[in-house]
Amino acid sequence: MPHIMFTQGPLAGQRIEVPESGLVFGRSAEANVVLNDLQVSGRHAELKLEDGTWCLFDLQSSNGTTVNGHSIDAVQLANGDVIAIGDSQFLFQDDGAPAEAPPAADxxxxxxxPESAGQPSTETPQQPVETAAPEPEMPEPPGEPEPQPQPPPPDREPRPETSGPFIQTPEPPLxxxxxxxxxxxxxxxxxxxxxxxxxxxxxxxxxxxxxxxxxxxxxxxxxxxxxxxxxxxxxxxxxxxxxxxxxxxxxxxxxxxxxxxxxxxxxxxxxxxxxxxxxxxxxxxxxxxxxxxxxxxxxxxxxxxxxxxxxxxxxxxxxxxxxxxxxxxxxxxxxxxxxxxxxxxxxxxxxxxxxxxxxxxxxxxxxxxxxxxxxxxxxxxxxxxxxxxxxxxxxxxxxxxKIPVSEHVIKYVVRLVRATRYQYEDAPEVTKKYVSYGAGPRASQSLVLAAKARAVLEGRIHVSCNDIRKSALPVMRHRIGTNFAADSEGLKTADIIRKLLETVPEPGEDAYVEPKVEAKPARKKK
CATH class of the missing domain: 3.40.50.300 (P-loop containing nucleotide triphosphate hydrolases)
Known part of the structure; x- marks a missing residue:
């Protein structure tokens, strides 16, 4: 018979058998499992048997229900799933079920x-859906990266080792x-x-x-x-x-x-x-x-x-x-x-x-x-x-x-963004004539990140200047201000960006030559 084991909250350490009629969790006396927690609704969630599979349903609670760290509305449970309701946390264990997730729904x-049998899956779709066979042209699933080991919090059961979900770590440097x-x-x-x-x-x-x-x-x-x-x-x-x-x-x-x-x-x-x-x-x-x-x-x-x-x-x-x-x-x-x-x-x-x-x-x-x-x-x-x-x-x-960006691309980004600022002597004529204020350094950062994201979407790990050009309109459209001359001629920021993309060239060989510093002659002592 399946049972639940509380690891956190008012009922920590207690084991409750799950009858075939299921269980209702909540703060009111009508619930089968009463949780004395102000974060829990009167009727918060229900665990019941649906077509031979144990499912957990959130009963439109105020603060939601999570399974393996994911907010859910309705989900099929697997042996070893970690459920959290308010400050309470418990494990769902089905002694008669294999320790593996139900068939993939999509x-x-x-x-x-997981590649090896016997591992529980923490994949929890938002709602049960009918099984759909993958289309033949779909690619083979890529391998998941191995997350960095992290110690469990105090007084908390460690989560079962699985191939997912991905553990979010601080963003790595470039x-x-x-x-x-x-x-x-x-x-x-x-x-x-x-x-x-x-x-x-x-x-x-x-x-x-x-x-x-x-x-x-x-x-x-x-x-x-x-x-x-x-x-x-x-x-x-x-x-x-x-x-x-x-x-x-x-x-x-x-x-x-x-x-x-x-x-x-x-x-x-x-x-x-x-x-x-x-x-x-x-x-x-x-x-x-x-x-x-x-x-x-x-x-x-x-x-x-x-x-x-x-x-x-x-x-x-x-x-x-x-x-x-x-x-x-x-x-x-x-x-x-x-x-x-x-x-x-x-x-x-x-x-x-x-x-x-x-x-x-x-x-x-x-x-x-x-x-x-x-x-x-x-x-x-x-x-x-x-x-x-x-x-x-x-x-x-x-x-x-993590994807690296070449110096050539970075120099092109800097040229393009600085070309939107009319204050500089080498600013293009279209900028001096039609722009009231240009884009800041955040535009340069966004251009590089957007170009890298575009490369990833196309299955590439290298970023080109063409990726920068394709990202320029959505990134810079709201970061450039037009003056009265542009408004009177009906020019929008998108028109100015397109003109800049035609005007600003990619860096040439001269951009990589370090300027020579001429030594000044020593002053003669008087």
Whole structure:
């Protein structure tokens, strides 16, 4: 008979047998397992048997349920899974089940199957889905890198050794070399990228450039502004990408009355039913996810905008005297309507600079629009499959940091960014005539990271100047200001960037010749 063993929390050390009717965990007396914890909802989660498989369901709790460190809504359990509800943590153990995960539900799960039998898998899809056979053109799963050993926290059972999930470590410096496992994963990325495009294409017609730029931004561990008119499927595109990459998705519709606590969360005063004392319980806001869609970010006051941008930069939020770390990976994709400006709070240039990309979502072509109408006015749409997992996405972010960049590419980046600043004597004529302010050093950093991410998406480990040129528009579009002369002639920042790409040459041989320093003649003593 299966049982659970508590390792942390009020019931630490207790073993509870799981009956066939299952168990309900919560803080109320109606629950089978009562957890005296203010972070736990009245009916928090349920463990029950579904078609011969033990499954765990989150009952729309305030602070969520995690399995092996991943927030879940519904998941099939495997022997040895670690479940956390509030401050309580327990192991699920099924004596009659083999210590291995159920069959992979999709291609992304197959990438994390251990090579040797008998190892439990920690892969936990957000919801049970039907098994889908991988397509024949899919690549063989690359090997996972061996994570650095880390000691378990005090009074906590060590997690079972598995091939995943990937353990997030501090971002390595640029001098760290990529491992063989990293290189193997990169070599598979060309086919994996095609698979991602194919799955997203089941829901979204066209917009391939938008998809590629979003993927580049994610691999570079940045955030993006999506600018486009209403009805161009910006929200649907983001939510579809979240499903294909196994990311927990939340959407916030920004309005003039939205407060920072509506995004971050708030402390709620409650009465402890046992002691009668009043206590605060923190209820997490929608920012506690992997992919947050900030819809119409320019419609909310600056105070709320600043709270979101602080969380984007620090990757953590503070409520009261407690700091909460956001889930990894964490991305913010914010949308803006470029036409309707009445009643809005435009982002200042300094805050726009926090976004690595500004992605322009344009109208579809006539052929694409015909396909959109035919697909959306017919039957139900096809559900996309998962291609990559969160652990692999974290690994790819680490690989992007490790990829070296040649001195030639760095010199070209510096030339290109400095060409946007009209103050310099050698600035191009288009800059002196049309630019009011140029891009800063953060643009150079973003260009290099975006170029490396683009190379990884194409299965390459070398970065060329062409990768820089392909990344220039989304990286620099919101970092250059135009003056009255440009506005009067109808020139946009994108037009100026294209002119600079045509004007600024790649470094030649003279760029690598060290300048000779002539010795000054010694002064004659009087």
């Amino acid at each position: 291609f992304g799960a197959a990438l994390h199957q 001098t760290v070399e990529a491992t063989e496992e990293d290189l193997e994963l990169v070599h598979q990325m060309s086919k994996l990228t095609d698979a991602i495009r194919s799955e997203v294409g089941k829901v979204i017609v066209g917009q391939r450039e938008v998809l590629d730029q979003v993927l580049m931004c994610m691999l570079a561990n940045g955030h993006a502004l999506l600018v486009g008119l209403p009805g161009l499927a910006k929200t649907l595109t983001v939510s579809t990408i979240a499903r294909v990459l196994d990311l927990k998705f939340k959407r916030v519709q920004f309005t003039p009355d939205l407060m920072p606590t509506d995004i971050i969360g708030a402390d709620v005063l409650e009465t402890n039913k046992e002691t009668g004392e009043k206590e605060f319980r923190f209820i997490k806001g929608p920012i506690f996810c992997n992919l947050l869609l900030a819809d119409e970010i320019n419609r909310t006051p600056p105070k709320t905008q600043a709270a979101l941008l602080e969380a984007m930069q620090e990757k953590r939020v503070t409520a009261g005297n407690t700091t909460y770390t956001l889930d990894k990976p964490f991305f913010v994709l914010a949308t803006q309507n470029p036409m309707e400006q009445e009643g809005t709070y435009p982002l200042p240039e300094a805050q726009q600079d926090r976004f690595m990309f500004m992605i322009w979502v344009d109208y579809p072509s006539a052929e694409e629009e015909e396909k959109i109408i035919g697909a959306t006015t017919a039957g139900a749409q096809t559900e996309p499959r998962r291609i990559l997992s969160k652990e692999q996405l974290l690994q790819l972010q680490s690989v992007v940091r």
